[in-house]
Amino acid sequence: MNQLSNPVVNNQIQVPEEEKEYKIENRFLVIWRRYKKNKAAVLGLIIFSFFALVAIFAPWLAPHDPYTYDLYDSSLPPSWDHPFGTDDLGGDILSRVIYGARVSLSVAIVAMLFSMVIGIIYGSISGYFGGWIDNIMMRIVDAISSIPYFFLLLIIASIMVPSLWTTILVLSIVGWTGPARYIRGEILSIRKRDYVEAARATGEKKFSVIFYHVLPNAIAPLTVLATLDIAGNILSESALSFLGLGIQVPTPSWGNMLSRSQELTTLLDYPWMAIFPGICIVLTALSINLIGDGLRDALDPRMKR
Amino acid sequence: MTIYFIKRVLQAIPLLFIISIISFILMVAAPGDPADAYRNPELGASQDLSGVIKHLGLDQPYHIQYLKWLKALVLEGNLGYSFQDGRPVLEKIVERIPATLTLMGTAILLAFIIGIPMGIYAAVKKNSLFDYFALIYSNLGYSVPSFWIALMALLVFSLKLDIFPMGGMRENYDSFDLMDRLHHLALPALVYAFGVTATKTRFMRSSLLEVIQQDYVRTARAKGLSEKKVILKHALRNALLPIITLLGFQLPALFGGALFIEQVFAWPGMGRLAIEAIYVRDYQVIMGTTMIGAIMVVLGNLIADILYAVVDPRIQYSKN
Amino acid sequence: MSTQAVQQKTLIEITDLKTYFYTEDGVVPAIDGVSFKINKGETLAIVGESGSGKSVTSLSIMRLVQPPGKIINGDIVFNGENLLDKSDAEMRAIRGNKISMIFQEPMTSLNPVYRVGDQISESLILHQGMSKKEAMEQAVKLLKLVGIPEAERRVQQYPHELSGGMRQRVMIAMALACKPELLIADEPTTALDVTIQSQILELMKELKEKTNTSILLITHDLGVVAEMADRVVVMYAGQIVEQGDVYTIFENPKHPYTEGLLRSMPSYGKRTDKLHVIEGVVPNPLRLPKGCRFAPRCQYATELCYAEMPEITQVTEDEVVRCWKHTDRWEGQQV
Numbered sequence: 015m016n017q018l019s020n021p022v023v024n025n026q027i028q029v030p031e032e033e034k035e036y037k038i039e040n041r042f043l044v045i046w047r048r049y050k051k052n053k054a055a056v057l058g059l060i061i062f063s064f065f066a067l068v069a070i071f072a073p074w075l076a077p078h079d080p081y082t083y084d085l086y087d088s089s090l091p092p093s094w095d096h097p098f099g100t101d102d103l104g105g106d107i108l109s110r111v112i113y114g115a116r117v118s119l120s121v122a123i124v125a126m127l128f129s130m131v132i133g134i135i136y137g138s139i140s141g142y143f144g145g146w147i148d149n150i151m152m153r154i155v156d157a158i159s160s161i162p163y164f165f166l167l168l169i170i171a172s173i174m175v176p177s178l179w180t181t182i183l184v185l186s187i188v189g190w191t192g193p194a195r196y197i198r199g200e201i202l203s204i205r206k207r208d209y210v211e212a213a214r215a216t217g218e219k220k221f222s223v224i225f226y227h228v229l230p231n232a233i234a235p236l237t238v239l240a241t242l243d244i245a246g247n248i249l250s251e252s253a254l255s256f257l258g259l260g261i262q263v264p265t266p267s268w269g270n271m272l273s274r275s276q277e278l279t280t281l282l283d284y285p286w287m288a289i290f291p292g293i294c295i296v297l298t299a300l301s302i303n304l305i306g307d308g309l310r311d312a313l314d315p316r317m318k319r
Numbered sequence: 320m321t322i323y324f325i326k327r328v329l330q331a332i333p334l335l336f337i338i339s340i341i342s343f344i345l346m347v348a349a350p351g352d353p354a355d356a357y358r359n360p361e362l363g364a365s366q367d368l369s370g371v372i373k374h375l376g377l378d379q380p381y382h383i384q385y386l387k388w389l390k391a392l393v394l395e396g397n398l399g400y401s402f403q404d405g406r407p408v409l410e411k412i413v414e415r416i417p418a419t420l421t422l423m424g425t426a427i428l429l430a431f432i433i434g435i436p437m438g439i440y441a442a443v444k445k446n447s448l449f450d451y452f453a454l455i456y457s458n459l460g461y462s463v464p465s466f467w468i469a470l471m472a473l474l475v476f477s478l479k480l481d482i483f484p485m486g487g488m489r490e491n492y493d494s495f496d497l498m499d500r501l502h503h504l505a506l507p508a509l510v511y512a513f514g515v516t517a518t519k520t521r522f523m524r525s526s527l528l529e530v531i532q533q534d535y536v537r538t539a540r541a542k543g544l545s546e547k548k549v550i551l552k553h554a555l556r557n558a559l560l561p562i563i564t565l566l567g568f569q570l571p572a573l574f575g576g577a578l579f580i581e582q583v584f585a586w587p588g589m590g591r592l593a594i595e596a597i598y599v600r601d602y603q604v605i606m607g608t609t610m611i612g613a614i615m616v617v618l619g620n621l622i623a624d625i626l627y628a629v630v631d632p633r634i635q636y637s638k639n
Numbered sequence: 640m641s642t643q644a645v646q647q648k649t650l651i652e653i654t655d656l657k658t659y660f661y662t663e664d665g666v667v668p669a670i671d672g673v674s675f676k677i678n679k680g681e682t683l684a685i686v687g688e689s690g691s692g693k694s695v696t697s698l699s700i701m702r703l704v705q706p707p708g709k710i711i712n713g714d715i716v717f718n719g720e721n722l723l724d725k726s727d728a729e730m731r732a733i734r735g736n737k738i739s740m741i742f743q744e745p746m747t748s749l750n751p752v753y754r755v756g757d758q759i760s761e762s763l764i765l766h767q768g769m770s771k772k773e774a775m776e777q778a779v780k781l782l783k784l785v786g787i788p789e790a791e792r793r794v795q796q797y798p799h800e801l802s803g804g805m806r807q808r809v810m811i812a813m814a815l816a817c818k819p820e821l822l823i824a825d826e827p828t829t830a831l832d833v834t835i836q837s838q839i840l841e842l843m844k845e846l847k848e849k850t851n852t853s854i855l856l857i858t859h860d861l862g863v864v865a866e867m868a869d870r871v872v873v874m875y876a877g878q879i880v881e882q883g884d885v886y887t888i889f890e891n892p893k894h895p896y897t898e899g900l901l902r903s904m905p906s907y908g909k910r911t912d913k914l915h916v917i918e919g920v921v922p923n924p925l926r927l928p929k930g931c932r933f934a935p936r937c938q939y940a941t942e943l944c945y946a947e948m949p950e951i952t953q954v955t956e957d958e959v960v961r962c963w964k965h966t967d968r969w970e971g972q973q974v
Contacts, residue, residue: 164575300462543734
């Protein structure tokens with residue numbers, strides 16, 4: 015021990031130097047440290063980064079132009095020239111998969127952003143006003159949640175003429191209930207707390223008090239929600255495109271690359287057409303889910319174990 | 320207890336109400352209308368359909384149309400008529416429900432039988448190799464698109480290895496052949512169960528882990544009970560409770576998942592019906608399936624809630 | 640103080656017990672060389688702040704320490720046998736049977752999905768081989784014993800239908816069901832209202848008289864100690880700092896920490912402006928000082944105290960203290 019001061023006489027508590035360092039550590043670093051410990055989460059991050067990079071550098075990575083087709087070379091098995099084979103129109107599957115990464119990932123992310131915005135606004139309004147407004151708004155959320163997810167997707171998709179943007183729209187419409195519920199819950203629980211009343215008594219606007227307290231704490235769980243939402247969107251988009259209601263050919267999407275394989279003869283004779291895009295979907299969704307889980311564990315202080 | 324039951328039922332009604340409104344809005348938003356059945360494309364705009372429109376009530380303001388539709392729905396069970404073959408939508412749906420329920424039911428059952436023990440074991444042997452694999456499995460389970468795993472399973476087990484049939488519910492149309500049915504049910508149910516088991520395992524594991532931390536588990540150990548008894552008797556009962564509500568939550572997703580499995584395996588269920596309808600833009604059928612699907616979900620949740628109340632004494636014997 | 644003419648026969652003797660927790664952040668020596676004994680029919684109280692290791696001590700005796708904790712050293716000799724040598728099955732036969740335990744939180748210590756009667760019966764069926772019917776009847780008798788009115792009705796109820804005080808009585812009934820020789824009570828009244836507290840303590844005293852069970856009472860409340868204990872062990876940062884009979888501890892405490900604790904108690908009749916506090920905080924278990932662990936907060940501390948860990952000194956036959964002041968190497972203020 016360095017300082018031999020007498021606590022009673024000095025009336026001061028000496029904190030040893032080493033202990034002071036603890037408090038200064040950056041919050042993000044702490045989270046990153048905890049995240050790192052989770053090997054699966056790190057793996058997820060690596061895999062996802064791989065796909066993200068592929069998506070970003072698509073034009074430089076793809077060996078062929080994904081939009082050209084050559085009927086003479088159609089339905090070829092994997093070879094040096096076409097590592098993933100070709101599809102029924104002669105398009106190089108590898109190139110289409112690479113560009114598909116772009117499409118699928120960007121659609122998933124953009125749709126998530128829309129869902130988040132809509133959801134947060136909706137939930138905020140509901141939670142802020144409370145009472146019967148909240149009641150009705152939440153009932154609507156319940157009702158929408160009760161409708162089987164894919165049914166809703168399909169219906170809305172069928173109402174519109176499918177395209178890239180309608181796909182994004184459809185995915186956003188279905189995904190906003192999660193964040194809405196969450197934000198509303200947080201706001202409601204904050205409202206009940208005493209310091210809100212206290213703040214109002216001192217004249218602070220209820221609005222700013224609530225949001226000042228809700229937002230910082232909400233960012234972390236919302237990030238987790240957002241991450242998992244992206245994963246869900248990737249799966250949903252591929253499902254929609256698979257059925258022809260999402261991203262339309264010739265734009266490559268992992269989902270629509272699989273739709274041909276619905277015909278069992280195609281599946282049997284040319285399995286590579288189904289295998290590769292599918293694996294990409296699985297790996298991407300898996301990696302994002304792992305990231306989401308890793309984030310959730312790293313951000314939750316209770317889990318320190 | 321009965322009060323709780325009644326309360327829950329009453330709560331469900333406004334929900335159904337809102338669902339019906341949403342369905343109606345979607346229906347109206349859809350291009351085309353019931354009058355299309357009478358529209359002869361060759362005659363074009365000159366066709367005078369005012370009589371038809373009046374007859375079908377399409378000239379009325381929307382809220383009147385809604386009320387009429389609702390009345391027809393609730394009092395007569397009339398969901399409209401299919402665009403494709405003119406048959407009542409309800410009939411078409413109802414005849415498909417058993418198939419879907421068989422598929423879903425079997426998958427859920429499998430998921431429970433496999434998933435729960437897996438989750439328990441993973442929780443008890445936390446951080447072991449088994450736990451690690453269980454987590455990987457459960458993560459895979461909800462990262463894999465159901466239609467793709469269905470295709471792969473079909474490819475391997477049916478087309479290449481010829482263990483299972485390629486699709487459909489049965490080959491024997493003359494009589495009820497159980498083996499035949501099971502043979503056809505196996506692959507789709509297993510594929511479907513793959514995804515559902517994932518969530519069950521995951522949830523069971525975390526639920527049990529949470530329960531194990533509880534004080535009463537410590538008390539049980541302090542009484543000298545064997546670890547097995549502590550987990551299986553004291554912890555498990557509590558850990559299973561939330562699973563029931565989980566099932567309720569999952570119902571919408573489960574129905575959706577059935578869609579794709581049915582599509583790939585040509586399983587004649589509600590999902591397949593919906594997809595077929597979507598391809599031809601048969602909106603009456605689409606709306607009908609959605610509505611019925613949602614109703615089934617609400618009912619399912621209701622049953623789950625009541626089941627939960629039965630099983631958790633804290634709700635039953637509450638003083639309020 | 641118990642006036643029964645007990646042969647001072649040792650029921651349980653703990654020697655140099657060490658239980659360490661191997662956490663991600665480092666090794667926490669929750670109990671670092673603890674020795675004491677409990678005689679038959681005696682009530683021994685372990686006093687200390689949170690984190691002093693008192694609860695871990697009781698869990699260690701029952702061998703209920705969960706990973707990452709591990710008992711790495713010591714002997715726990717109960718009725719002539721070392722508990723640390725026993726197999727799991729043998730330990731289980733002792734838990735709830737020869738040694739039983741009640742916990743701090745009656746609200747959560749009972750399983751919410753099973754009836755109270757079933758939970759009591761469980762130990763009886765397990766350890767005494769009773770049939771379900773016999774066990775239930777015994778459970779009713781036990782509920783009466785612990786002072787629960789309408790025992791026949793209560794025995795069929797679920798925990799949430801009972802108040803906190805009643806649940807704690809149920810816990811006591813459960814613990815006493817198989818007539819244990821040692822009852823470990825870990826802060827049994829901390830979570831209860833003051834009025835209920837005194838009821839429970841009265842009950843425990845009554846039962847002790849009737850059954851001559853030894854009690855190991857864990858608490859941070861000196862008032863409870865004064866009421867219940869025959870002898871006291873004071874723990875700080877995983878070690879015993881003082882041990883003796885209850886009168887000596889209260890009237891003539893040897894260790895500065897004990898002094899501090901006693902001074903911090905508000906007392907009747909005396910008015911003060913400020914309550915006495917012991918300055919400072921408990922040391923971080925991951926970075927324990929190499930000298931006396933209480934030194935940074937001790938008003939008598941000298942260089943010796945910071946430099947070296949004091950050994951246990953036998954002050955009288957019954958009393959020990961871990962403090963340099965009571966050794967011949969002491970050069971600081973005279974006591």
